[in-house]
Amino acid sequence: xxxxxxxxxxxxxxxxxxxxxxxxxxxxxxxxxxxxxxxxxxxxxxxxxxxxxxxxxxxxxxxxxxxxxxxxxxxxxxxxxxxxxxxxxxxxxxxxxxxxxxxxxxxxxxxxxxxxxxxxxxxxxxxxxxxxxxxxxxxxxxxxxxxxxxxxxxxxxxxxxxxxxxxxxxxxxxxxxxxxxxxxxxxxxxxxxxxxxxxxxxxxxxxxxxxxxxxxxxxxxxxxxxxxxxxxxxxxxxxxxxxxxxxxxxxxxxxxxxxxxxxxxxxxxxxxxxxxxxxxxxxxxxxxxxxxxxxxxxxxxxxxxxxxxxxxxxxxxxxxxxxxxxxxxxxxxxxxxxxxxxxxxxxxxxxxxxxxxxxxxxxxxxxxxxxxxxxxxxxxxxxxxxxxxxxxxxxxxxxxxxxxxxxxxxxxxxxxxxxxxxxxxxxxxxxxxxxxxxxxxxxxxxxxxxxxxxxxxxxxx
Numbered sequence: 001x002x003x004x005x006x007x008x009x010x011x012x013x014x015x016x017x018x019x020x021x022x023x024x025x026x027x028x029x030x031x032x033x034x035x036x037x038x039x040x041x042x043x044x045x046x047x048x049x050x051x052x053x054x055x056x057x058x059x060x061x062x063x064x065x066x067x068x069x070x071x072x073x074x075x076x077x078x079x080x081x082x083x084x085x086x087x088x089x090x091x092x093x094x095x096x097x098x099x100x101x102x103x104x105x106x107x108x109x110x111x112x113x114x115x116x117x118x119x120x121x122x123x124x125x126x127x128x129x130x131x132x133x134x135x136x137x138x139x140x141x142x143x144x145x146x147x148x149x150x151x152x153x154x155x156x157x158x159x160x161x162x163x164x165x166x167x168x169x170x171x172x173x174x175x176x177x178x179x180x181x182x183x184x185x186x187x188x189x190x191x192x193x194x195x196x197x198x199x200x201x202x203x204x205x206x207x208x209x210x211x212x213x214x215x216x217x218x219x220x221x222x223x224x225x226x227x228x229x230x231x232x233x234x235x236x237x238x239x240x241x242x243x244x245x246x247x248x249x250x251x252x253x254x255x256x257x258x259x260x261x262x263x264x265x266x267x268x269x270x271x272x273x274x275x276x277x278x279x280x281x282x283x284x285x286x287x288x289x290x291x292x293x294x295x296x297x298x299x300x301x302x303x304x305x306x307x308x309x310x311x312x313x314x315x316x317x318x319x320x321x322x323x324x325x326x327x328x329x330x331x332x333x334x335x336x337x338x339x340x341x342x343x344x345x346x347x348x349x350x351x352x353x354x355x356x357x358x359x360x361x362x363x364x365x366x367x368x369x370x371x372x373x374x375x376x377x378x379x380x381x382x383x384x385x386x387x388x389x390x391x392x393x394x395x396x397x398x399x400x401x402x403x404x405x406x407x408x409x410x411x412x413x414x415x416x417x418x419x420x421x422x423x424x425x426x427x428x429x430x431x432x433x434x435x436x437x438x439x440x441x442x443x444x445x446x447x448x449x450x451x452x453x454x455x456x457x458x459x460x461x
Contacts, residue, residue: 029321030131030187031343033140033336034174036167038147038302040155040196041065041312047164051172052316055191059318060326060361067313067333069268069306070232071195105130113144118166124174128181137344143170147302150197154299155310175318188319188343192336195302198310201286207253209283210290214252219292221245226277227291230303233281242278255284268306269352285310321362328361 041064044052055061107126130136146163153159171191178187202208211217211227219225221244224236237245242260249258258281264271270280283289285308288296304311315331321343338355341348342362348355 028137028186029343029345030136030183031138031340032127032131032174032187032189033138033340034171034189034191035140035142036146036191036193036314037142037144038150038195038197039164039167039193039314040150040310041314043146043155043160043164043314044168047161047168049164049168051168051175052191052314055171055175055189055316055318056327057325059189059316059322059324060328062315062328062331064309064312064330065192065315065333066330067193067195067306067311069270070303071306071311072230072232072303105134105136109144118169124170124177128177128183131183131187132181138340143167147197150300151298152300154199155197156199157299160300185320188321189317190336190340191314191316192333193313194333196309196311196313197300197302198285198304198308200288200296200299200301206255206287208290208294209253209256209287210292210294211249211252212292214249216248217245217252224277225291227281227289228295230296230298230301231283231285231288232303233289233291234277235279235281236277237279246279249279249281255287256289257282257284317361323361323363326361331358 107123124141127139127141130139146160146167149157149160149163174189175184178184178189211233212219221238221241222235223238225234227233227235235245246258246260249256252258258279259265261271261276261278261280264280270276281289282303282305285304288298288301290296302311312330313333315333315336317339332353334351335353335358337351338348338353339358339361342355342359
């Protein structure tokens with residue numbers, strides 16, 4: 001008899017562990033990484049940004065963040081996701097992976113996208129559904145502004161300021177949607193950018209950089225070139241022409257910096273990759289590199305040395321795992337990868353960042369909501385264990401009493417009866433067992449009934 005009760009107790013414990021596991025699953029922290037293309041570190045200083053300001057008060061703000069060199073969009077957006085600097089990464093396609101698993105859900109904007117249509121930006125609702133309905137833990141969200149406004153109108157223009165206001169409204173909408181979806185206590189927001197923006201200088205105010213106008217340089221000596229794309233340029237000289245090309249260009253313009261690949265400053269982390277061409281050039285902030293003649297007409301540009309303040313970006317973080325009203329010293333954007341891994345509780349791949357440089361942003365107590373779930377789980381399990389113990393004790397007492405009275409009944413039958421011994425235990429007709437615990441209690445009582453069937457009708461349960 002007793003061993004059957006122990007089996008019931010073991011089965012009951014297993015049944016109760018299922019909802020507890022589900023409770024822990026629901027307690028997972030979620031992360032939303034938001035990238036606003038070209039959001040310079042000081043763009044919120046000449047525009048009213050109440051939502052970004054509120055994020056700083058309720059979360060963490062870095063004075064600025066330094067992106068890796070080259071300070072361009074595609075490369076640095078990827079580096080924000082993998083924590084690698086330029087010389088460490090090659091990304092030949094658009095399928096991000098983690099430990100061999102590819103991204104399975106995505107929404108890609110069309111090639112020609114109207115960023116001025118603020119309503120279209122409200123696809124944020126879809127992202128919140130990913131978190132709630134599909135139970136995703138990590139989502140990245142990219143906006144192509146204020147980069148486009150900075151390129152077209154310049155970083156000091158009213159158009160750029162108007163776009164920053166739109167970005168701020170989007171941040172507010174993001175947070176309101178998180179609250180409506182019940183995610184405010186389980187979703188950590190991180191806002192980052194890929195680079196800043198610098199005003200392009202034009203003649204007659206300055207002497208522009210045009211390679212074909214530099215004495216001693218000729219494109220006839222070049223096998224392949226990549227110029228006319230902002231302030232950076234790459235050259236592959238023909239065989240035997242490397243020194244000639246290098247010597248002609250290295251002093252060709254006071255605002256042009258020319259390096260052999262292996263002589264690039266180590267801080268740029270750009271030389272140790274076979275895909276980098278033999279000659280690398282970059283211009284001072286405000287200057288762009290033209291090839292045969294001037295063809296670039298952007299009023300704002302990026303791609304400059306990442307030490308230039310115009311290339312620094314924004315960093316904000318808010319959520320249950322982040323401290324409040326904390327302003328931290330400047331960070332590097334490659335640190336965000338290790339930070340996200342820490343928040344998600346996953347082991348990071350090899351990267352150029354370190355969680356030790358951002359750990360001070362986090363609450364020492366960790367995720368308070370997860371702690372609440374954990375405490376509730378422990379209390380629930382404790383109460384269930386106590387209930388099971390009391391139930392087993394009661395069943396054993398009933399069985400023991402029944403057997404003792406059976407023996408007394410047998411002895412009484414051998415003597416003249418002074419009365420009929422009868423004990424009847426009945427269950428209320430309306431009693432129902434709709435929950436798992438009650439169902440297991442009924443199973444245990446049924447086993448007891450089977451063991452007592454030999455009482456020959458003197459006892460009924």
